[in-house]
Amino acid sequence: MNDYYPLSEVTLGETGVIAYVNSDCPLRHRLWDLGFTRGTHVTKLFCSPFSNPTAYLIRDCVIALRNEDAACIKIFSSSQEKVI
Amino acid sequence: MGLTNSSTGQALLKSTNLVLPETSDFVIALAGNPNTGKSTVFNSLTGLKQHTGNWPGKTVALSAGEYFFADHSFSLIDLPGTYSLFADSQEEEIARDFLCFYQPDVTVVVVDATCLERNLHLALQILEITPSVVVCVNLLDEALRKGIYIDLDRLAKNLGIRVVGTNARDGEGLDKLKEAILLTASEPAISPIQIRYPDSLEELILKGIASLPNTAFNERQKRWLALRLLDSDYSLANKLQEYLSMANLIVDPKSLNELQHPSLAGEFRESIVLTLYTTAEKITRDVLKLNSKPRRGDHHFDRIITSKIFGIPLMLLFLGIVFWLTLVGANYPSQLLAKGFLWIEGQLLNFLTYLKSPEWIKGLFVFGIYRTLSWVIAVMLPPMAIFFPLFTLLEDWGYLPRIAFNLDNSFRLAGAHGKQSLTMCMGFGCNAAGVVACRIIDSPRERLIAILTNNFVPCNGRFPTLITMALLFFSGPGFLGSFGASLFLVLMIVGAVLVSLLVSKFLSKTFLQGLPSSFALELPPFRKPQIGLILIRSLIDRTLYVLLRAILVAAPAGALIWIMSNLGIGGKTFLELLSSFLHPLGYLMGLDGVILAAFLLGFPANEIVLPIILMAYTSQGSLLELENLTTTKTLLINNSWTNLTAFCFLLFSLNHFPCGTTLLTIKKETSSWQWTILSFLLPTIVGILSCLFIAQGIRLLTLFI
Structure with missing residues (x-):
């Protein structure tokens, strides 16, 4: 399972591919509705002045998530994406 | 026809405090994601000055207006801006209930040309409830500035319904929209798209449909109902009991729920969303042309006004x-x-x-x-x-x-x-x-x-x-x-x-x-x-x-x-x-x-x-x-x-x-x-x-x- 990283730990400007959303995440349904589904590319765009929340680019829209919510989203890093 | 009759619709509307002009020929619902310019379309069509917010989820109550076109009167209902219709929030429930129980003659789905994929996800959900849909692709000028070109004819072909392009802020395309609404109201689209779910789901849907009462539902509605009840949508089940008991229809969500394999529980919704989004992606790939690499000017500005130093x-x-x-x-x-x-x-x-x-x-x-x-x-x-x-x-x-x-x-x-x-x-x-x-x-x-x-x-x-x-x-x-x-x-x-x-x-x-x-x-x-x-x-x-x-x-x-x-x-x-x-x-x-x-x-x-x-x-x-x-x-x-x-x-x-x-x-x-x-x-x-x-x-x- 070490192949997956929480979205919150992605560095700024990096793009990842979503693997899954934790099943205990209270935001799960909302995240799916917004397009955070398996296999979708997501880019970390910028942080707020206090580093939380953070804005992500997903399906051409900018969505801000709190870091603890973003931690529920697990991604492959973009380098691994090519292998898989 | 369908899920309801006029009395059940009225009962629902009473609970939302919405007054509709009784006399208008057609009732049109306006749906869409937040920030798509939906309220601007509403204002331009009806002339009623109603607030359009540029932040998500602004219109909570329903607002109604009226307009005339080609000797017909139209009542326009502005539904809350939502990302989906799964009724996980109050706004989604209001929008879904209106589409499901009131059954407007036509539903206009306003989609943002600059992020088509996510907007189509909602349009596809609405198409599962009703085939009588017009898709209004708004903010075309903004998309063009970003180097995004959308082939509207191809989009119409993909969805099997009428599609109109607009720039609501400048009033462009609104006459075509009115025309498309009138056409759809009088003769519904022939072959609207049908979402095809993975086989395991389709099997369940068939079983679900079989357990629904035979009367009063058409095939599309039965399919959607079965899908929602299989997804344990108890709020919908309760509403069906409440409103349709008048029509002597009894639906037991639990009997449907038992059809579901326990191992599927929790993944059912994911599977639905994934299928919807995959379909939306496929359509978007087919109709979207990028003329240039999209500019990210907005994000650069955002980086400054949210930065640690200047924010x-x-x-x-x-x-x-x-x-x-x-x-x-x-x-x-x-x-x-x-x-x-x-x-x-x-x-x-x-x-x-x-x-x-x-x-x-x-x-x-x-x-x-x-x-x-x-x-x-x-x-x-x-x-x-x-x-x-x-x-x-x-x-x-x-x-x-x-x-x-x-x-x-x-x-x-x-x-x-x-x-x-x-x-x-x-x-x-x-x-x-x-x-x-x-x-x-x-x-x-x-x-x-x-x-x-x-x-x-x-x-x-x-x-x-x-x-x-x-x-x-x-x-x-x-x-x-x-x-x-x-x-x-x-x-x-x-x-x-x-x-x-x-x-x-x-x-x-x-x-x-x-x-x-x-x-x-x-x-x-x-x-x-x-x-x-x-x-x-x-x-x-x-x-x-x-x-x-x-x-x-x-x-x-x-x-x-x-x-x-x-x-x-x-x-x-x-x-x-x-x-x-x-x-x-x-x-x-x-x-x-x-x-x-x-x-x-x-x-x-x-x-x-x-x-x-x-x-x-x-x-x-x-x-x-x-x-x-x-x-x-x-x-x-x-x-x-x-x-x-x-x-x-x-x-x-x-x-x-x-x-x-x-x-x-x-x-x-x-x-x-x-x-x-x-x-x-x-x-x-x-x-x-x-x-x-x-x-x-x-x-x-x-x-x-």
Whole structure:
């Protein structure tokens, strides 16, 4: 399972591919509705002045998530994406 | 046809307080994601000026309008902006229920050309409920600027329905839209797209359909119903029981639920969403052409205005400019209004003298009701007529979600929602408007926290008092004077915001415990604000709304103030009696009886608290303001005011019961007396305790020094 990283730990400007959303995440349904589904590319765009929340680019829209919510989203890093 | 009959539709509409013109030929629903310009389409079609917000989830209640096209009348219903129809939030439930139970003749789905994929996801969900859909691809010009070209014909072919391209802000394409609506209303599309789910799901759907009653549903509806019930959508199941029991149809969701394999539970929804999104991706790939690499100019700008260095200072600058323009700009029209009202007052008095009416009529109606009313209007109207349009300008431009983004961290720590920062900003203009604005917060818990704490930030009605006190008692010597006063004012405002956060924290740990809810905030692109619309919208929606409510409470209060200050027992007026009764408590709080009495009488509007104090000190029978600050200060000091009195007065002015207008609004928004009473008690207790603490502390200190 070490192949997956929480979205919150992605560095700024990096793009990842979503693997899954934790099943205990209270935001799960909302995240799916917004397009955070398996296999979708997501880019970390910028942080707020206090580093939380953070804005992500997903399906051409900018969505801000709190870091603890973003931690529920697990991604492959973009380098691994090519292998898989 | 279908899921419902006219009676069930009516029953549902009663619960949403929506009035539809009975006479119109067609009922059209307008659906779409937030920030797609849906409300602009609504306004352009109906001409009804209704608020279009540039922040997610603005339209909570349904608004309706009417338009005519080709000898037919159309009722247009603006559904709440939602990302899906799974009914996970109140807005989604309202939108779904309308589509499902009311069954509009045509549903227009407004989609944003700049992010087609996510918008199509909603369109596909709606197509599962009804085939009678027109897709309106809006913001085409914005997409073109980003190098995005959409082949509308191909999109129409993919979806199997009519597709129209528009730029609603410029009115482009709206006639074609009306035509497409009319065509779809008279002859529905032939082969709308059918979503194909993975085989395991399709098998379940077939079993589900088989267990549904045979009558009254067509194939598409049965498929959708089975899908929703398999997804354990109990709210829909309950509604079906409630509304359709009239038609003797009984659906048991549990029997359907048992069909589901336990191992599938939890993954069922994911599978649905994934299939919908995969379909949306496929269509988007087919119809989208990128002319150039998309520019990310917006993100660059966003990086600056949300950066660690510039984010907060820029926000303070923007808000500072708004407040400054409001305070400075309101001065002159306020004086003008006051003069005008004074002239009318003279004429009224002359007229009553001419009629030989008794003195008490003049007193009660002119000095009491009329003067209080005109006072409230003259002080309140100009700042609001400036503040709200400016605020709407920031909103229309798209800056407000960035404020929520910048400040969310503090609100997260207080157990509240980042959007509360926006309702607080609005509260600086007027707490009643701030309370209404709390509708933008989806989660009921966080929304209540925002409503209950809004009064802790000072509104326009309290600013003049704050400024007067800062100038009189807390300005520095000489040329430093106004600088000292400004600094003091800023500190008071920061203090008020901190208290508001602390009380939010307190509420989230006591009365309103619960999990911090979702914070998934969309940051829509910056857009050129529509200057013309802004003035009308904010004047009608906010300024007039607040003003009318204020007048409603101020008139009876005016009568009461006059009676209290002119009638009495044993040579003392009621006001004097009340003051001496309240004096012991007032003294303990560093105030006096007159000040407390003024706060009580100033319940309808905070603007009149200081005038009532001056009225009582000069033993006059009606509200008054003194010519200049020096005479005011002399009068106050002669009535034994000290810096401590002034400070405690400020403290209590910031923390006491909300004004009548705000309380009325809180009652309306929460529909609960308990929360309204708590919103009264909370700031009052904070105010009394902090005044007691400060006054007694300072008095103790001076004993020892």
